[in-house]
Structure formats: C-alpha cells, structure tokens
Amino acid sequence: MGSMRDRLITVFVGLAIVATTDACTSPSQSHDSAAPSAQVDSLFLHEIRPGAPGCAVGVYRSGEIVLARGYGVASVEDGRPITSRTTFNLGSASKPFTALAALMLEQRGALSMADDVRRWVPELPDYGTPIRVRDLLQHTSGLRDFGTLELLSGRVVSTQAEFLGLVASQRALNFAPGTRHEYSHTDFGVLGVIVQRIVGVPFGEHLQNVMFGPLGMSGSFVDDLGRSALRDRALGHQVLPRGPSVAFPNSHTFGGDNVYASVEDLARWDRNFDQPIVGGAEIMARMLSRPTLPNGDTIPYAYGVRLDTYRGLRTVSRRGHPPGTQTVFMRFPEQRFTVATLCNADDLSAPKLAERVADIYLADVMSLQKPRVTPPKAVAMSPPELTRYAGTYRSIDDPWNVLSTEVRQGVLGEIIPDDAADEVFYPMTPAGDGRFFEIGGTGNVGLYTFRPSASGGPLRLEISWNEGPIELSERVTDAAVWRPSAAALAEYAGTWFSPDLDAGWQLETRGARLVLRRRDRVELTLQPVERDRFLRGFGSDGDVSVRLQFRRDRTGRVSELTVSTLPGENAVRNVQFTRLVAH
Structure with missing residues (x-):
C-alpha cells in the first residue's frame, strides 16, 4: 500500500516542516547563472554533510569525461574521502556487463540464445517447457526471484553455490517461460553461471580479460571471491536515527550484481556504446533492441538496460540498489551525453541526483520541467479529530492490500511491517481537509487524503506519491474486520x-x-x-x-x-x- 521502498527513514516533521521547506531552495534554481560544474558542486554539497557517506558523479560527452568528482566519505569507519576513482558496488547495474558477455559468447558460436538453460545448468529442474537463454536476458523465464526466496527462507545467500542451491530447489515457476515479462534477480545470476561454465574460468576473471582490460577499466572488478585486492572500495551505509551505519558486504554472487566500478572507469564503458571496442557495433545495437512477447507486447527491459524518456529525451539507463548503496548510469544517446551517479547511503537517491545533473547540462534541449513536488502546509489537529481517520483500509482493486492507521501519543500514523522490529509506526503530518502527508527517506512526498463516500458509505483513502497515480482504499467497518480469537x-x-x-x-x-x-x-x-x-x-x-x-x-x-x-x-x-x- 503506497510507495514503501522510499520510506527507509521517514521522520515525523510536524509543524516545523513549514519553515524547513520554505527555507530550502534548490541549488539548481539559485545558481542558474553559475558554471555547470559549480552547479553540480552546489547540488551535491547541499545533499551531503561533511564526514557523512556521499556520492561520486561522472558526466560524459561522447565517452569523454566532462566532470568526475566525489563528495563525502567512502566509509564512516575510516573517513576515506570519495574520489572519482572510488569503486562502488553497482548492484543490478552490473547486469549489462553480464548481458554483453553472453552476447559475445553467442557471437563466437559458444552459446545460442535458443539453448535450453539446463544444457549449461542441469541442476535446475525440468519444468516441462524449456527455459531458453534468451528468457534470462529479457526476464521471461518465470524463475522465482531469489532475493525474495532468501527473505522467506530466513537464510543469507552469500555465494553462487548457495544461490544455485536455492534456485535449483524450486519445484515450480511463476509462469510458463516466454509467455510474459517479469523482472527477477534470479535470471542474471543463472546467466552468470552459464558464462562461467562456458569460459572455464571464474566469472570476474573472464570480465577482466574480455571487458575491463580491453576497455581500460583498470580499477573495476567483480567481488566473486576470485580477487583478493579490493582496491578503493566505498562501503554502503544504512542511515538510522542514530546516524549512518556501515553495511559491510557479505555477498559474493555474480551475474546480477557485485561489479565494482568508479565514475572514471564508467566513462570507458559509456564510450563503448558509441565507439565499440568490446563486442562490436552489432552487439551493442542489439543490447538496445527490444524483443516482443508472443502477444505482440514490447518488453520494456532487456539485455540489462531500460529504454525510457526523461523530459522529452530518449534515455538508456540502469539502476542498482545493493545494501546501503544506490547507483545509476543514465545515457542520452541522441545528445551523446551520460551521467553516472554512485552513492553509498540509502537516503541518497542516485537516480534523482542524476536527473538533476542532466537538468543542469541539457536544460536547453529538454521539455519543460515539471515542478518539484513539495509537501502541503502542516496544520495542528487534536487527538479526537485524528481518531476519525484511524482504522483498517482495504484497496478497492485488491482485497489483499490492507493498510492500518492508529493514533499513538496524539499522532496519526500507519503501521508498516519491518523485519528488524516486527512493525514500525510512520507518523502522518496533518495538512487539513482530511489531508495528511509523509516525506520519504529520499525526499518523495506521499499525500494521504481521506474523503467521505458520496453514497454515505465507508470513509475512503486516496494515496498518491509525488502526484503520481492514486491508490484508492476504503475503510473496513468494525463489523467486517476479522479479529480472530x-x-x-x-x-x-x-x-x-x-x-x-x-x-x-x-x-x-x-x-x-x-x-x-x-x-x-x-x-x-x-x-x-x-x-x-x-x-x-x-x-x-x-x-x-x-x-x-x-x-x-x-x-x-x-x-x-x-x-x-x-x-x-x-x-x-x-x-x-x-x-x-x-x-
């Protein structure tokens, strides 16, 4: 219910939010006349406190570095500064490297996209309908997501052997292979196993030989237990009320994550899209193609990258979110312009920061920018007034989707499950006329609007994050709430x-x-x-x-x-x- 992923450290701001919001001016708005590099500095220094985790940003034109800088520290444990050469775990932004490795193996005849995956990974069960290698690259395999399986099992999956053991234990698929598109982290993990078994050397060593080395990405590596030198690595941080805490890496899986790279090295990766040294022009063009499903629908995400638009310009991008880290690589192919933003704290939104950097450099060719969403003005409400909105709300479209609100210590809030504490109470700030709002850990604004039903029925709740689509729910009457003894x-x-x-x-x-x-x-x-x-x-x-x-x-x-x-x-x-x- 609502946008959960952004609410990592949502804080109740009460009436003080008014002064804070009004006093904060976007750096890109207040320094429009400054040089682009100065505007970028202002943007990141506004977001990152001294001595705190931060970001590295790279700006490229035609694969050449226009700007490459670091802000904040690589670890609060030792205070190492982030530089343009600091490597970050790219998380799911590692997937394009695996896709390119697989396509290169097909190019030399060592692999076919039509191969049954079990030819290379016989540990997987026979599900009746074969899963093809192409299904892994375009997320049409039907394989259950291993990250979710890991959560359900209560075990930590740290190695590729543990990953494969969990995936091979699945007796069923989510859907028949090739019939629909559904993102699963499992797909590229299995693809990484296939690549490694074909080449006969560790996956990270193979990428070093055929990709990092030839491209000149001298600081990049795969943390797959095959490399002892970790180089200048940034550690992820979980931001808690008491301050940032290092999320020490405990995963060495590969294929879908654990490529480490710096913003300097990513300039060389960016250049390979326009001036292919690795893979060749035909393969790089194929990575930007979009396959279709049997029903004719175009698959929006394949080969490890997503094709989209931002402010009227075509983009090719990939995001990642390993523990305590956010990364994004965002290309504007027609402008031959790219931004890479790598951040090592879960309250720093790398995608949003990358978009704001692009705003600085490409404003003249972009469509009109939608105003940034700001929270409404806060008002005071008494506990008896707040009690009117407490209750259980069920989605109109999905009866499984349930949200509970309560008044605690004179504050209305929603109850959200959390693995670390069973549940967390998220306060909602009143804005009057049945409206409340929350501000997420990376600045997203959620508006909760309670409205009487036109027919005199139960109270309705409309939820919208960043003025996006509205989720409509209805309060469940006390008589209809199942309260088992x-x-x-x-x-x-x-x-x-x-x-x-x-x-x-x-x-x-x-x-x-x-x-x-x-x-x-x-x-x-x-x-x-x-x-x-x-x-x-x-x-x-x-x-x-x-x-x-x-x-x-x-x-x-x-x-x-x-x-x-x-x-x-x-x-x-x-x-x-x-x-x-x-x-």
Missing part, C-alpha cells in the same frame, strides 16, 4: 516446512496475535485479512508484501499453506508449505 489462531499454529525453501516456519500464538518465529530472527506478526488469509511484509519497511493462504482438508483441519508475493518485480508465486506438527 486466540482459539481461532491456534488452528494455524504449528511447524510448517517448505521443500522449495528448505526451511521451516514456526507459527505460534501470542494472545490475540499469530507470529512467525524463525531461529535468530525477530518474531513477525501475521496480519489477519479474513479467515484462512494472512498478510505479512518482509524486508526493510515491509517492501515485499507476502500473502499467506491456508487450506483445509475434508475434516476442516488446516493442513496446507501457500505463500505468494504481489505480481510484478521480484515475485514469488505459490510456494508450498506442509504442516509437520500442529500445536
């Missing part, structure tokens, strides 16, 4: 096991709550939706919404559990659990 919850308690996850879930009652208990993990409360249906958000801010559907046998005893996420990116569907022991 402790005895009713006990029907679901017991030990449940999933062969797909090779993991067990212990469900236990805690008074009027049903909780999920796993070893060395915080107990997670399951939210009742209706009889035999529960909801739980996993991950930071509950950004992976998981639906638990219980089923009963002929005697009415609860005997099966199916777990699924929402359709779309990072999806997992119909993971089966069997009840081993009832309580």
